[in-house]
Amino acid sequence: AQKVTQAQTEISVVEKEDVTLDCVYETRDTTYYLFWYKQPPSGELVFLIRRNSFDEQNEISGRYSWNFQKSTSSFNFTITASQVVDSAVYFCALSGPYSSASKIIFGSGTRLSIRP
Amino acid sequence: KAGVTQTPRYLIKTRGQQVTLSCSPISGHRSVSWYQQTPGQGLQFLFEYFSETQRNKGNFPGRFSGRQFSNSRSEMNVSTLELGDSALYLCASSLEGFTTSGANVLTFGAGSRLTVL
Numbered sequence: 001a002q003k004v005t006q007a008q009t010e011i012s013v014v015e016k017e018d019v020t021l022d023c024v025y026e027t028r029d030t031t032y033y034l035f036w037y038k039q040p041p042s043g044e045l046v047f048l049i050r051r052n053s054f055d056e057q058n059e060i061s062g063r064y065s066w067n068f069q070k071s072t073s074s075f076n077f078t079i080t081a082s083q084v085v086d087s088a089v090y091f092c093a094l095s096g097p098y099s100s101a102s103k104i105i106f107g108s109g110t111r112l113s114i115r116p
Numbered sequence: 117k118a119g120v121t122q123t124p125r126y127l128i129k130t131r132g133q134q135v136t137l138s139c140s141p142i143s144g145h146r147s148v149s150w151y152q153q154t155p156g157q158g159l160q161f162l163f164e165y166f167s168e169t170q171r172n173k174g175n176f177p178g179r180f181s182g183r184q185f186s187n188s189r190s191e192m193n194v195s196t197l198e199l200g201d202s203a204l205y206l207c208a209s210s211l212e213g214f215t216t217s218g219a220n221v222l223t224f225g226a227g228s229r230l231t232v233l
Contacts, residue, residue: 035221037222037224042226043204043206043226043227043229044119044120044206044224044225044226044227045206045208045222045224046224047221047222047223050221091159100147100149100164100166100171100172101147101149101161101164101172101208101210101220101222102149102161102164102171102172102173102174104161104222106158106159107158108158109158109159
């Protein structure tokens with residue numbers, strides 16, 4: 001069975017600190033996709049990144065970076081020099097190779113609060 | 117390009133009433149899916165529609181129903197509302213419903229926040 005675990009329910013840091021959000025997944029598929037979405041207070045989930053299981057390269061986009069490690073089944077997300085605008089709930093998600101929206105498994109989310 | 121539009125954004129109903137929520141997907145997107153988000157249960161899949169056909173349905177009672185129109189707009193209906201139906205209902209659209217290249221990226225609307233009193 002597929003599963004996504006975001007063990008950190010809530011994180012609170014002071015602005016400019018670095019913060020890492022953890023995501024651990026379980027799947028028996030050899031081909032799979034991992035996602036991160038951000039849900040600001042306005043409500044909509046905003047797509048951040050999609051990574052397939054064959055691409056273990058870490059990715060950096062501005063202050064955001066992602067560390068994908070198949071050996072530990074983890075896909076962690078780091079925000080460098082956090083800002084108040086980063087305050088949101090962040091969801092990690094997993095899907096198999098032949099997927100539709102119904103097959104996307106979302107984690108329970110991590111609520112990130114950045115204090116000024 | 118306009119995003120996913122959900123209406124109404126907020127609504128308050130009483131137990132026993134029914135509610136209809138609307139979702140207009142991104143132009144060109146043919147797949148629409150619905151999710152219920154509550155603090156206790158997180159994001160739960162409700163339905164998925166593609167080209168006016170319901171492709172998948174989550175584990176929800178028959179009080180929850182939906183449909184998709186020829187212009188890809190979708191509505192969901194909840195009848196005989198219960199207190200536990202209070203939630204944020206999110207709609208998401210994607211270009212295709214089913215793909216062999218992994219799940220499409222979903223574009224979400226801001227949701228309809230339903231409060232049942």
